[in-house]
Amino acid sequence: MNTWKRAVAFGAVGVGAALLLKGKRPAGVAATTVGLAILASEYPETFEAVWEHVPEYVTRGMRIFQTVSEIAQRLAERTARPPVPGSNVA
Numbered sequence: 001m002n003t004w005k006r007a008v009a010f011g012a013v014g015v016g017a018a019l020l021l022k023g024k025r026p027a028g029v030a031a032t033t034v035g036l037a038i039l040a041s042e043y044p045e046t047f048e049a050v051w052e053h054v055p056e057y058v059t060r061g062m063r064i065f066q067t068v069s070e071i072a073q074r075l076a077e078r079t080a081r082p083p084v085p086g087s088n089v090a
Helices: 003-021 025-042 044-052 054-080
Strands: none
Touching: 003 044, 003 054, 044 054
C-alpha cells in the first residue's frame, strides 16, 4: 500500500472515531466507512478473515464488558456498606 493511501485510510478511521466520540454519528460513520473501504480494497483477504470471525469478537467483547460491569458493581457495593463495628476501617 502506498504511503499516501495508508495515511488517508488511517486518517479517515481516526477522524471517524473522533467524530463518533464527539457524538457526530453520521459524519463519524461516513469517515470510518471511507477509511475501512480503502483498507478493504488493499487487503481483501484480511478483511474477509476478520469478517468471518466477527461473531467471536462480539462474544468476547460482551464477556469482557460483563466482567468489568460485575467488578464495578461489587466495588460500588463494598464502598456503599457501612463499616463493621469494631473494625479498624475508617
